[in-house]
Amino acid sequence: MxxxxxxxxxxxxxxxxxxxxxxxxxxxxxxxxxxxxxxxxxxxxxxxxxxxxxxxxxxxxxxxxxxxxxxxxxxxxxxxxxxxxxxxxxxxxxxxxxxxxxxxxxxxxxxxxxxxxxxxxxxxxxxxxxTSDDIYTLQAGEPMSHAPIAIIGAGTGLGQGFLIPHADGYHSYPSEGGHSDFAPRSELEFQLQHYLIERYNIDRVSAERVVSGMGIAAIYQFLRSRSPERESEAMGERYRQWEQQIGHEPKTIDLSAAVSKAAIAGEDALCEEAMNLFVDAYGAEAGNLALKLLPYGGLYVAGGIAAKNLPLMQTGRFMRAFARKGRVSPLLKQVPVHIVLNxxxxxxxxxxxxxxxxxxxx
The missing domain is CATH 3.30.420.40 (ATPase, nucleotide binding domain)
Structure with a gap:
């Protein structure tokens, strides 16, 4: 050994x-x-x-x-x-x-x-x-040996990478794809984009601003600003505690985690809407990466958020957004898509x- x-x-x-x-x-x-x-x-x-x-x-x-x-x-x-x-x-x-x-x-x-x-x-x-125990398959696709493999993972930020086959096996490469432009696909997503530009005084919104832990928090802030009356008393209290702790350590409230837990439990409509918007954006960005690489060796969704929110990833929203690519949509039906559980x-x-x-x- x-x-x-x-x-x-x-x-x-x-x-x-x-x-x-x-x-x-x-x-x-x-x-x-x-x-x-x-x-x-x-x-x-x-x-x-x-x-x-x-x-x-x-x-x-x-x-x-x-x-x-x-x-x-x-x-x-x-x-x-x-x-x-x-x-x-x-x-x-x-x-x-x-x-x-x-x-x-x-x-x-x-x-x-x-x-x-x-x-x-x-x-x-x-x-x-x-191994098979380390993944959950969202789409079996039509896997091909010696084809590119794509990796995407939302966590603190949004990581993206890929593997390319060489004579001596696969070589892995990082990218900065998470900093590419966020591409709104609905009126609500366009409003989210404008909200982020104004809130952070920036001239563009990256995919990472939306598809990440900070993205979940930002989406929730956006939705509560549109409809403050929809915020539950429990989430309102968590939000106020979280807001008071901004810039201070240690933090006792993780707003993103609180939103996702409430959404999975089905106990807060505003949190459910926030996570639906997040999952849609995540699936769409994964589909963008798949279009660029055609990873018939598989697309793997890593990062902590997907595994922790597996019930929300299993609803079909992620894969619908992933595959909604107009006339080239059929190409993505062949891509195996897996969530990394390890x-x-x-x-x-x-x-x-x-x-x-x-x-x-x-």
């Missing part, structure tokens, strides 16, 4: 995990498509802002792991998914003051192979390691990439 270290690095929290991987001839399997599933040993979450750099955080985690396992831990390789761009094996997390370089991490951690990946590129590799898909992808990195150099 060989041990690998994987990380999911964000501005708020950092998740680290150790995996064991079966080896053949004392080396991991060479191709991503042929790799065994990594076996998780230990996972811990750390508050990123309490550390001056990634290195001391990883060293603390490895010390915890050695105590937990009762033996010395020497990862064969490490890969860290970063919520930001990775250029020339380096990444700067400006909101943390961290500047990460693979060569520095390699030396300081004494790990011979260290990689940095954009977190959505890591999610792409993670998709390759998912919350550790980015960690899994980082581990798989670390295995590939070692295999490519041995």
């Amino acid at each position: 060989a041990t690998f270290l994987a990380g999911d690095i964000g501005g708020t929290k950092t998740i680290l995990s150790l995996f064991d991987v079966p080896t053949q001839g004392n080396r991991p399997f060479a191709a991503l498509g042929a790799m065994p599933k990594p076996i998780p040993l230990l996972k811990k979450t750390f508050p990123s802002r309490e550390y001056t750099d990634l290195c001391p955080l990883v060293q603390e985690f490895l010390a915890i792991a050695e105590n937990h396992q009762g033996t010395a831990i020497s990862p064969e390789a490490a890969c860290f998914g970063i919520a930001g761009p990775v250029i020339d094996n380096a990444s700067e997390l400006t909101n943390l003051g961290w500047f990460l370089r693979t060569d520095t991490l390699r030396d300081d951690l004494n790990i011979s192979h260290v990689s940095l990946l954009n977190d959505f590129a890591a999610t792409g590799y993670g998709v390759l390691g998912l 919350p550790d898909v980015a960690l899994l992808g980082a581990a798989l990439y670390a295995i590939q990195d070692v295999s490519a150099t041995t």
Whole structure:
């Protein structure tokens, strides 16, 4: 067995995990498509802002792991998914003051192979390691081997990425597609767009402004501003508490979560309308991505929001908006569409990439 270290690095929290991987001839399997599933040993979450750099955080985690396992831990390789761009094996997390370089991490951690990946590129590799238990299929489609694969995921923001087949297997790439223009398709969505432009004093609205956690909150604000009399007493109290906490830490109210929970419970009509508008916009943007890539290898809906709101994603609204593309709509009926249920898909992808990195150099 060989041990690998994987990380999911964000501005708020950092998740680290150790995996064991079966080896053949004392080396991991060479191709991503042929790799065994990594076996998780230990996972811990750390508050990123309490550390001056990634290195001391990883060293603390490895010390915890050695105590937990009762033996010395020497990862064969490490890969860290970063919520930001990775250029020339380096990444700067400006909101943390961290500047990460693979060569520095390699030396300081004494790990011979260290990689940095954009977190959505890591999610792409993670998709390759998912099982049927890790996904919920919205549309079976007509899957094709060696076809592009698309990834979209609403969470704090809106991530988008894709995988392209190469001679040595799929390669995963991030994109900034979440910052493309929001495209209203109804009078209500046009009103939402104008509301956001005026509220935030901006000259355009990105898809991320609507299809994300902050988007759910913004949609709810928009709808309550149009019909304040429709707001329930319970949601009104939650909204006032949330508004008072803007700009302050710690927050005790997550407005987006409160809206989605009330909508799933069917106990608040305004919250249900907000989530319907959100799901419509999410499905439409997923369809836009599918049109650009024709991902007959599958389109995977990752990010925390889809899995947490699975009942709302199952109603048919998401897929109706996804497929409503005029005369080219039939093309999208062939695309397999899956919701990723595994919350550790980015960690899994980082581990798989670390295995590939070692295999490519041995």
